[in-house]
Amino acid sequence: MLLIQIIILxxxxxxxxxxxxxxSAHLILVPQLSDWPDQGLAFDVAVHVGTLSAVVWYFxxxxxxxxRDWGSSCVQRQQTGESRLAWAVILGSIPVAVFGLLLHDLVDTTLRSPLVIAWATIGFGLLLWLADVxxxxxxxxxxxxxxxxxxxxxxxxxxxxPGTSRSGITMTAGLLMGLTRTAAARFSFLLSIPAILMAGAYKTLKLIEQGSVEWLPLLLGAVISAFTAYLCIHWFLKLLDRIGMLPFVIYRLLLGAGLLYVFM
Known part of the structure; x- marks a missing residue:
């Protein structure tokens, strides 16, 4: 991989x-639109490790x-401290684990289409706007x-x-359930920890089957993605109540429309 490709991705x-x-949409689309070779599974795993380390460190x-409180609740068989939130994260992570195992072949093939990404980007962007309103x-x-x-x-x-956005759809659901913008984002970020961990573990098992890899590009990608993700979480939570979801909805609509123009 070229250095510029590593940094940008x-x-x-x-x-x-x-x-x-x-x-996922951006990692699929950028190589296609830039004529770069696909970055490969190893690099995807590395940058996901970076973002996972960022969210774990931030929270x-x-x-x-x-x-700690989850462990206490298991021993005492009653809710203690933050154990309820811990159980909520665990329960909320079960569906993506089940459907991820059942549908991974479909997700990795048919659903990687630019047109699927375009319509998902537009449709779920509009749903995010509705939930915010x-x-x-x-x-x-x-x-x-x-x-x-x-x-x-x-x-x-x-x-x-692809194109739905894990953070976007969980924030959408959180807003529809009556959460504040910041609460919806915080719960979404906490949910991302087991989600990214499970996806990374699955991809790592596939990577082991492929044999040797070049470690330096992976390490650089992981460090850059971790640093960028940490700053993103910090400023997103800081500015969210002030700017709302509309800027992201507009971006999604423009991106989706652009993809439809290019690929239809």
């Missing part, structure tokens, strides 16, 4: 993993507290009910369709 992954604009205090925005992530968690978890499974 790593930055794109770091930004798009947590913004509601679909990282490190919450993650440590949730893990009609959502009551009265609750934080600590007040989620189990029904809310199931809905958000099922929404995350829909993000297996």
């Amino acid at each position: 790593a930055i794109i992954q770091g930004l798009t993993e947590f913004l509601p604009i679909s990282s 490190r205090c919450e993650v440590i507290t949730m893990a 009609i959502g009551r925005r009265v609750r934080d992530e600590h007040r989620l009910g189990w029904k809310d968690v199931v809905v958000i978890g099922l929404a995350q499974a829909v993000a297996l369709i």
Whole structure:
């Protein structure tokens, strides 16, 4: 891989993993539109490791507290501290794990079409705008009910369709369930930890079957994506209540329209 390709793809992954604009779509489309060779599975794994390390580090205090209280709740058989939120993250991660295993062949082949990405980008972008407009925005992530968690978890499974955006669809569901913008984003980011971990583990197993890899481009990609993702999470949460979802909706509509123009 060229150095410029490594840098650009790593930055794109770091930004798009947590913004509601679909990282998978961008990683698929950029090589196609730039005539670069496909970056390959190893690089995809590396940049996902980078974004995973960024979100874990950003929420490190919450993650440590949730893990501790989850362990206590298992021993005491009752909710303690942040154990409810930890259980919510676990429950919300089950649908994407199940559907990911069942549909991975379809996702890796047929659904990687630019036209699928274009329509998903537009359709789920409009749904994000609707949720932002009609959502009551009265609750934080600590007040989620189990029904809310199931809905958000099922929404995350829909993000297996390239162009949907995992963060975008989970924020959409969170807003429709009455979460504030910041709460919807925070819960989406916490949900991303097991989601990225599971996807990375699956891709790593496939990578082991392929044999040797070049480690230097992977390390560079992981570092750049981690740094970019950390900054993205910080500024997104800081500015979200001020700017809302509309800028991302507009971007999705323009991107989807551009893809339809190019590929239809």
